[in-house]
Amino acid sequence: MSEIMDTATVAVTEDRNKSSKWKDRFPLVVLFAINLALVTAVITLACWKKDSVCLTERCVITANRVISSMDRTIDPCVDFYQFACGGWTKSNPVPYWTSSWDRMAALKESLVQDVLQLLEPGELLGGEPAAVKKARVFYRTCMNDTEVSETATRRMRRALANIGLPAHPLNTTTLDWLYVIANIRRSLGFHLLFAFAVNVHVRNSTVHQMTLSQASVGFPEKLLLEPIKYKDAIDYYKTFITRSIEAYTGEIVGSMEFAEDVVKISGSLAQAMTPADTRSSAGRKLYEFNLQQLARGPNFNSPTWRTINWTRYFDILFENVNITLNATTDTVLIYDLPYLERLSEILHNANERTLARYLWWTTFAKFPPVTTELQKLSAEFSEKIHKLRIPKWRICTQNLMNNFGYAISYLYIKTKFDDLNKTKALEILEAIKEAFRGNVQSENWMDTITRKRALEKLDHMRSFVGYPQWVMNISQLDHHYKNVEVINGDKLTTFLNIRESSAISHLEKLRKIVNRNRWMAPTTVNAFYSYDQNLVNVPVGILRPPFFDNGIDAMDYGAVGGIMGHEITHGFDDRGRRFDQKGNLKNWWTNETLSKYRDRVECVIKQYNQYWMPELGRDFKVDGTKTKEENVADNEGIRVAFKAYKDKRKRRGLILPGMPNFDENRLFFLAYAQNWCGTITPQGLRNRLAVGKHSPNRIRVLGTLANSVEFADVWNCPTGSPMNPINKCVLW
Known part of the structure; x- marks a missing residue:
């Protein structure tokens, strides 16, 4: 103790003796300390602002994938799709067994x-x-x-007989067609002439309801409606039918005439169908009748309508099913009444043999090919029409x-699968929903009433991520x-x-x-929005790189986040806006807000109508009306995902190794664009334009990012450049 006290005393004495010297040096010491603090602060601030490089194994793998997919010779403000995906498309030709190939x-x-x-x-x-x-x-x-082929053929004939079809198609001159279509729907679930289904009631999502709508004719209706333009495809369809009948029956005489009959009535049915743009329009009418009214006919006492004996149809349909129908209380929702009226006329005037042959063939074609020869013909048809060898x-x-x-x-x-990924994915989805909320709250074109209802729907929107527990x-x-x-x-x-x-x-x-807890199969590689359940489903199948688990949040938010935002937006697109928070068909928009909404959707329609495919020529354009829901979802999905990411990022982010000029914001948009890196055959592109609900992958990137102010800012794209046009379409 004494030694310590002595030492302290000496030290104090010495400090007192030196105090005059330190007084002289004090200003210099203070100045040095201040300078040191300033330098430290600048370095710290610079490190805070500069994104850190992620060097984990996952980030290195992601960086290699991103870099190899790009074409850096392209100006990103001119063609961001080619910039992001040029390397991928060059090294990923379409496999022989499919018509398109992309990241998904x-x-x-x-x-x-x-x-x-x-x-x-x-x-x-x-x-x-x-x-x-x-x-x-x-x-x-x-x-x-x-x-053995003979054994398989016998089984096929027995199966056809069980549903009311003759074993030999060429000898078919008449048929109890109503019994056949009802029996096939009950026993095999096939839709012939029209589609019957038991769906969630559109106005009460807690119960089911019977529905009627138009059904596919078994060959693309778009091609049948333009027989001159698609003559080669239609001719080969006839050849396929002819050769299949010959292979099945062992007879040649009459097979070509059989094919002509099938294609003739297929064309008539295609012409009777309601066009896709009409079916998806806001003014589309739905009709609900009880079974008694349906049997009598919407126009009452119509002999043409009664060509379809609806009472007998439902009796056959529910035979041996543990359900008793009530003609006055059970109702049917009709989605395509004009089609059913035209169908009744076609059936009323149809040649019995032609109708019988059509029903025989469309049923036969839905069965798996049972012999080696039929398998070969089916493969050749797929290769000829779709350019595929599967x-x-x-x-x-x-x-x-x-x-x-x-x-x-x-x-x-x-x-x-690692359940930790499920937790992280759910966090991203909820963050994007919260960002969507912010967008709705800030929109000045929505009135107070509609905004309140939109937020209520968002509050009730459920998130299904990963898999349901019962599967395990x-x-x-x-x-x-x-x-x-x-x-x-x-x-x-x-x-x-x-x-x-x-x-x-x-x-x-x-x-x-x-069942309000319906999941899609967890191994599905996609995500979905359910209108009648008001839920977003993101299954296990898509929770893998390159869509998820990429090592840094910017990539995950741009990739799977863009998809999640897309699905959330479906709840408010031109179809989703017609359903309330419980999944019931109900108009919850005021007229004034709905008018403004339609103006914004029309902007998107006109924008996408201008896109055409250089590979095919100017005659092959995107149909902005047919693809409007998906285009709206793409546009708003990426916008809200970016907002969610920016709201989440409180401090510095991470960037990928080997990409010093790509900050986290640029990586976000790269991840989104590379979602849609893809290649497609000319025939596949024609089919997508003809019948697809999505725009081609290239347009999904160009059209979406051209409307993004945030993208233009991040990539410093000059105003008026292809990726930063002056006029933009923004919905939410």
Whole structure:
């Protein structure tokens, strides 16, 4: 203690003696300290402003993918799609078995390969669900080529006879067509002449309702409506029918005439259909009748309408189904009344033989080809019309995913998915919903009443991310597939069993309360918005790079975030705006706000109508009306995703290695654009323009970003440049 005290005393004494010297130096010391603090502050501020480089393995992989996909020789303010995707399109030609190839297709391919590995012989440790075993047998049976053609043909004839169709098509001169279409709908779920379904009631989303609408004729209606322009395709369709009938019957005489009959009535039905733009228009009318009114006819006492005996149709349809219909209380919602009226006239005046042949062929064509020769003809037709040569294993894999999606998801989630990704994805989705809220609150074109209702709908919008818990519960999963019978080695019988189980289950929904927790199969590589449930579904399948888990938030918000924003916007697009927060069809907009909304949608329609495809020529343009919902969702989806990202970012962000000139904001827009890197065949592009609801991938990028003020600011695009036009279309 004394030594310490002495030392302290000496120190104090010495400091006192030196105090005069320090007084002289004090200004210099203070100045040095201030300068040091300023330098430290500047360095700290510079480090705070400058994005840090992410050097994790995931970021290095992402950087390599992003850089290799780009074409940096292109000015991003002239053609951002080519700038972002030029390298990818050059190194990713369209595979021979498809008409288009893009990032989403590549991810699906990766998932398919994972599924095939999981389906290799052997069980998971501790056993596996019966549903998964059924899936394995289904795939092996689909791939089985050992069945004798004669045996398969006999089974096909027996199946046709069971639904009321003759074994020999060329001898068909008359047919009880009403019995056939009702029986086929009940036992196989096929839609012939018109589409019957049990759907969620449009005005009461807690119950189901019967609906009627127009149905596909089995060949693209767009082509049938322009027979001169698409003469080659139609002629080959006739050839395909002719050769298929010859292969099935072993007879040549009469097969060409048979094909002519089929195409003739197909064309008549196509002409009777309501055009797509009319069906999606705001002024489209829906009609609801009870069964008694439906039988009598909307115009009452119409003999043409009564060509379809609706009472008999419903009696056949619900035969052996545990449901009793009431003619006065059970109602049918009709989506396409003009079509049904024109259909009645066609049926009233139709030649019996022509109608019978059409029904025979369209049913036959929906069955899997049961012989080697029919399989070959089907493959040749696909290659000729769609320029595709699809390997059998791909067809079987797709059928597997369609029929056993939840069972496959069980395998995939158990072995491939990290639940932490589910949590992060949900956080992104909720952040984007909150950003959408901010946009709605700030819009000056919406009146107070409509804005309040829009926010209420957003509040009620549910988020389904990843997978439903019941999929991982073995007993619940097996219960889901309990009525599905798979016959090892018998493709046709298995096909019929699965179709019948699905069709009966569909009809039985009529008296059941609506399941408000419906998920798509988790292995689906996409995301969806449900109008009648008012929910966004982002399944496991898309929660992988390049859409998610890219190492930095900017990339994830630009990629999967843009998709999430797209789906949220569907709740408020030109279709979604017609449904309220509970999923009921209801106009919740004031007339004044609705008029302003339509003006903004019209801007988008006119913009996209101007885009044409250089690969095909100026005659092949985007249909802005047909694609308006998807275009609106693209535009507002990326806008709200960027806002969500900016709202989230409080401090510095991360950038990718090897990309020093690309800050996090630029990486966000690169990630969005590279979502849609893709290649497509000329025929595939024609088909997409003719029947697709989405714009071609290139236009999805150019059209969307040309409307983005934020994009133009981030990339310093001059006003009036292609990617920063003076006039922009902005909805929310």
